Every structure is written in C-alpha cells, then in structure tokens.
Amino acid sequence: MQKSIAITISKINKKINKKMKNILFGMLLLAATFSAQGQDKKNKNANYTTEVNGNCGLCKKRIEKAAFSVAGVKSAVWDMDTHQLSLILNEEKTTILDVKKAVAKIGHDTDEVKAMDETYANLQGCCQYERK
Numbered sequence: 001m002q003k004s005i006a007i008t009i010s011k012i013n014k015k016i017n018k019k020m021k022n023i024l025f026g027m028l029l030l031a032a033t034f035s036a037q038g039q040d041k042k043n044k045n046a047n048y049t050t051e052v053n054g055n056c057g058l059c060k061k062r063i064e065k066a067a068f069s070v071a072g073v074k075s076a077v078w079d080m081d082t083h084q085l086s087l088i089l090n091e092e093k094t095t096i097l098d099v100k101k102a103v104a105k106i107g108h109d110t111d112e113v114k115a116m117d118e119t120y121a122n123l124q125g126c127c128q129y130e131r132k
Contacts, residue, residue, distance in 0.1 A: 042091035045074065050096060051111040052078060052085045052103055053129045059108065062127070066106045070099050085110075 052063055060078050063085060067076035072093025078085045087099060097112065104113040107123045109131060120128065 044090045044092060046089055046091045048087045048089065048096045048099075049084050050087070050100060051083055053083055053109045053131070054078065054080070054127065055129050056080065056126050058124060059127050059129075062106055063103055063108055066102045066108075067099050070094050070102050073099060 054060065054063055057080070060080055063078040064076045067073050067078075067085065067087060070089075072090040073087060074090065075088035076085065076099075085099075085103070087096070089096070089099065100110040100113040103110055104115045105119070107115045107119040107127070109115050109120075109129075120131070
C-alpha cells in the first residue's frame with residue numbers, strides 16, 4: 001500500500017513539475033514579447049526639417065527660441081529664404097509635433113500646426129507673413 005501511495009505521489013509530482021515548467025516557460029515567453037515591444041529605439045540625435053512661416057530676422061530669433069524652449073531640442077536653425085526649420089532633437093525627450101506646437105504658440109504657422117489668429121495678429125508688422 002505504501003509503495004502504491006509513493007508511486008501515486010511520484011506521478012502527481014511529475015505532473016505538477018511539468019505544469020510548472022509549462023507555466024514558467026509561458027511567462028518567460030510573454031515577458032520577452034512585452035520587453036521586445038517596449039524597446040522601440042529612439043534616436044537621441046534625430047534630424048528633422050519642417051516648414052515654418054515667417055519673414056525677417058525677428059521671426060528667425062523668435063522661431064529658434066521657441067524651438068529651443070522644448071526640452072530635448074539640441075539644434076534649431078530657421079532659414080529665412082526657404083522657411084525651413086532644421087532641427088536635431090532627442091526623441092526620448094520630445095517629438096517634432098511638440099516643437100511645431102511651441103512654434104505655433106508664438107504666432108508662426110507650421111506645415112501641421114497653425115498659430116491662433118489672435119497670436120498671429122499680435123506679431124509685429126514685419127513679421128506678419130502671408131497666411132495660407
């Protein structure tokens with residue numbers, strides 16, 4: 001009788017061990033999947049160029065200052081002739097959309113975010129570009 005109980009206990013232990021191994025394997029697989037999904041590599045020196053409307057040197061200073069006010073912006077240069085804002089930013093800290101919002105907030109339309117009419121109207125006369 002003791003031998004049959006010992007055999008039964010042994011079989012139960014083997015089944016439990018097999019189930020535990022399967023559960024642990026499943027949990028490890030699940031953890032690896034979530035870990036791989038959460039590791040989207042973000043560039044610490046991402047280059048972007050975007051259109052920003054403006055006219056003059058005052059616009060240039062204002063646009064570049066607004067871009068630099070966003071945490072993660074490493075470089076911001078606005079070209080008066082082409083209306084292109086060239087940026088280097090840390091994608092772990094900010095996005096290009098954050099920069100566009102900051103620039104629009106001070107009165108300059110971007111290709112994606114428009115300045116509020118009141119903010120645009122408060123720009124100096126030389127800075128009031130032709131709105132699209």
